[in-house]
Amino acid sequence: xxxxNILVNIENLQFDYGGKPVLRGINMxxxxxxxxxxxxxxxxxxxxxxxxxxxxxxxxxxxxxxAGETVSDMNHAGLYAFRRRMGMLFQFGAxxxxxxxxxxxxxxxREHTDLPPALIRDLxxxxxxxxxxxxxxxxxxxxxxxxxxxxxxxxxxxxLDPALIMYDEPFTGLDPISLGVIGQLIRHLNDALGATxxxxxxxxxxxxxxxxxxxxxxxxxxxxxxxxxxxxxxxxPFVHQFVEARVDGPVPYHFPAPDWSHDLAAx
Amino acid sequence: MTRLLDFFRFLGAQVVERIWRLGYFTRFxxxxxxxxxxxxxxxxxxxREIWFAGVLSLIIILVSGLFVGLVxxxxxxxxxxxFGSAEALGTMVALSLLRxxxxxxxxxxxxxxxxxxxxxxxxxxxxxxxxxxxxxxxxDPVARVVAPRFWGxxxxxxxxxxxxxxxxxxxxxxxxxVFIGVDDGAFWSSMQASVDFRHDIWNGIFKSIVFGVAxxxxxxxxxxxxxxxxxxxSRAITRTVVTSALTILAxxxxxxxxxxxxxx
Amino acid sequence: xxxxxxxxxxxxxVAIAIGAxxxxxxxxxxxxxxxxxxxxxxxxxxxxxxxxxxxxxxxSAGVLVGRVTDIxxxxxxxxxxxxxxxxxxxxxxxxxxxxxxxxxxxxDQYIGLQYGVDERALSAGDTIxxxxxxxxxxxxxxxxxxxxxxxxxxxx
Numbered sequence: 001x002x003x004x005n006i007l008v009n010i011e012n013l014q015f016d017y018g019g020k021p022v023l024r025g026i027n028m029x030x031x032x033x034x035x036x037x038x039x040x041x042x043x044x045x046x047x048x049x050x051x052x053x054x055x056x057x058x059x060x061x062x063x064x065x066x067a068g069e070t071v072s073d074m075n076h077a078g079l080y081a082f083r084r085r086m087g088m089l090f091q092f093g094a095x096x097x098x099x100x101x102x103x104x105x106x107x108x109x110r111e112h113t114d115l116p117p118a119l120i121r122d123l124x125x126x127x128x129x130x131x132x133x134x135x136x137x138x139x140x141x142x143x144x145x146x147x148x149x150x151x152x153x154x155x156x157x158x159x160l161d162p163a164l165i166m167y168d169e170p171f172t173g174l175d176p177i178s179l180g181v182i183g184q185l186i187r188h189l190n191d192a193l194g195a196t197x198x199x200x201x202x203x204x205x206x207x208x209x210x211x212x213x214x215x216x217x218x219x220x221x222x223x224x225x226x227x228x229x230x231x232x233x234x235x236x237p238f239v240h241q242f243v244e245a246r247v248d249g250p251v252p253y254h255f256p257a258p259d260w261s262h263d264l265a266a267x
Numbered sequence: 268m269t270r271l272l273d274f275f276r277f278l279g280a281q282v283v284e285r286i287w288r289l290g291y292f293t294r295f296x297x298x299x300x301x302x303x304x305x306x307x308x309x310x311x312x313x314x315r316e317i318w319f320a321g322v323l324s325l326i327i328i329l330v331s332g333l334f335v336g337l338v339x340x341x342x343x344x345x346x347x348x349x350f351g352s353a354e355a356l357g358t359m360v361a362l363s364l365l366r367x368x369x370x371x372x373x374x375x376x377x378x379x380x381x382x383x384x385x386x387x388x389x390x391x392x393x394x395x396x397x398x399x400x401x402x403x404x405x406x407d408p409v410a411r412v413v414a415p416r417f418w419g420x421x422x423x424x425x426x427x428x429x430x431x432x433x434x435x436x437x438x439x440x441x442x443x444x445v446f447i448g449v450d451d452g453a454f455w456s457s458m459q460a461s462v463d464f465r466h467d468i469w470n471g472i473f474k475s476i477v478f479g480v481a482x483x484x485x486x487x488x489x490x491x492x493x494x495x496x497x498x499x500x501s502r503a504i505t506r507t508v509v510t511s512a513l514t515i516l517a518x519x520x521x522x523x524x525x526x527x528x529x530x531x
Numbered sequence: 532x533x534x535x536x537x538x539x540x541x542x543x544x545v546a547i548a549i550g551a552x553x554x555x556x557x558x559x560x561x562x563x564x565x566x567x568x569x570x571x572x573x574x575x576x577x578x579x580x581x582x583x584x585x586x587x588x589x590x591s592a593g594v595l596v597g598r599v600t601d602i603x604x605x606x607x608x609x610x611x612x613x614x615x616x617x618x619x620x621x622x623x624x625x626x627x628x629x630x631x632x633x634x635x636x637x638x639d640q641y642i643g644l645q646y647g648v649d650e651r652a653l654s655a656g657d658t659i660x661x662x663x664x665x666x667x668x669x670x671x672x673x674x675x676x677x678x679x680x681x682x683x684x685x686x687x
Binding site: 311318321365426427429458459464468 | 534537538540541543544545547548549551552554555556558559560561
Binding site for chain 1: 388391392395396397399400401402403404405406407411
C-alpha cells in the first residue's frame, strides 16, 4: 500500500484521562475508500479514539494524520475547515431536537454554504431519499423511532459529501431490521460518495458482513487486526472470545479483587 | 491536629474550587461576547430566543405585575391615610415599582421562567450530544447556541421589567382610584411631580439591563457547564434559579447604594 | 411555530414593551432639567440653607421656574453659596429676593423667588442680594419656649 493512498495514519497514539491511561500506543493506517471497524469491549477507549481523530481531544503523545495533516497541530480555524470535510454519526443520532427532519439535514448546508433555498431543498431531499425518509421531512425528531433517527442523522452527516465519515456505535439499541438497514446504508453511502468510513462498534456479526478491515482494541492497545475472513479464522484467544461471545477468556469475567477466601474470612 | 489540617485542606480546596470556577465563568463570558457576531448579524437566531425568553414570559410578568400593584395599592393606602396623605399613593406605588420591585421581581420571575428554560435547553442539548455534533460539523456551539440565547435574554429582560412596572402602576391605580376613591388627578400629578425620568425610571431600566445580563449569563453558563446526564441537567436548573436570585438581590443592593446615595 | 408567527409575536411583544416605556416616561414621570429652555444661572448667598438639596425646585408664585444646581460653602464670608438655574422663558427684576421655604410643615425645602421693582432684568452670573434663610424648626421652638419663659418671669 503506497503512502498517498492512506487517508488516516495513526502513530503511537496515547491518551490519558485524569492521569489514567486510556490509549497506550495505537497504530493504524486506514486507506482511502475503505470501511474500517474498530472493535472492543465497552469502555476500552473506542469513542475516545474517534474524538481524537476529529480533533475534539488532544493526544498525550503520538499523532493522528488525516490526508497528510496532523490534527493536533491545527488551529481553531484549520480544525473547523478540516471538519467540514468530515461527517460524524453520533451514538444516538444527536439530532437537533428543536429542528424538523428537513432542517436537521439542511443545517450543515445552511451554516457552511450560501446556496439558494431552492438548491438546499433539492440537496436535502436527495440525501433524505438516499436514506429512505423523504416522506418524513416534516416530522420532529421526538416522533422518530431509533432507527429512523439514526438514518436522519446519517443523511445529515453526509450532507456536505464528506471525505471521511465516522460512526460512533451506529448499531446500538436497534432492532434487527433497522440494524441491517443501517449497515447497508453505511456501506452504500461510503461507496457512492467515494468516502472513507471509520466505525466504532461492538456488534461483531453485523460488522463482519460489511467492513473491509477490523481492528480489535483492548486495554488501550490494538490486540488484533485483519480482514473479516482473517478474523473469522483467527486463533487469537481475544478475537475468539469476542467473536464467540464467551464469558471468560483474556477479558476476565471478574473485576480485579482480592482472594475470595480472604474476603470471606475478613467478614 | 490532623483534624485541624484536614479542615484547612478542606477550606483551601473549597476556595480554590470557587476561584477556579469564577475564572472559568469569566472566560466563558468573554468567549460569548467575542462570538456574538453571528447572533447579531443573523438576527433571526436571536429573534427566536426573544420569543422563548420574552414572549413566553409575558403572561407571568403581566399577571404578577398586576397583583403586586394591587397589593401595593391596598397596603399603601392603608398606611398613607393614617397620615392623611392618601394622595401620595401614586408616588408611593410608582417609586417602589420603578426603583426596586419592577426590576427585582421581574428579574426573579425571569430567572425562574426563562433562565431555567435556557439552562434546561442547553443542558439537554449537551446531554444528547447535540453540542458535540454541532462542533463536529464545524459550527461553534457557543456562537450558534449560547450567544443567541444570551442576547435574547438581555434584550427581553428590560422590556419585561418595564411591562411589570406599568402593570403594577395600573394595578395601584385600579385599587386606589377606582375601588377606594382617591382623586384621579391627585394620583397622577403627585406621581408626576415626584418621579424623575432620569433619576427613577432610567435607573430602574439600567438595573433591569444589569439583571438581564447577569441572569442570561448564569443561565447559559450553567446549561453549558452542566453534567451531561438527566440528573446533572436538573441540578444545573436548580443552580441557575438559586444563583440568579442571589445575584439579583446582591447586585440590587450594590446598584441602589450607588444610584440613590445622598439623594432623598 | 412557523417563522412569520414568531416574528409577529416578537414584534407584538417589543411594541407593547415600548408602549409601556413611553407610558412610564410621559404619564408617570417628569423630566427634570431637560425641558428647560435657554436656562441661565444666578447665585444667591444664604446665612443658613437648612435642609436644601441639589435639584430642589425653585418656585415663584408657586410655579416651578428652575432648579438648584450647586451648593457650596464660601470660606471667605462664611455663607452658603447656592447656584440656581432658571428657565429662560422667565425673567425677573434685578432686585428679586430669594427665600428658603418649606412645602407644608415637614415637607421638602425649596427656594421661593419674590419679584422686585428694578427695571433691569436678572441675567446669567448675577447674584441675588436679598435673601432670607431657612427657618430652622428647632430654633423657632426654642425661641418660642425662651419667650414664654421670659414672659413668666416678667409677671412675677
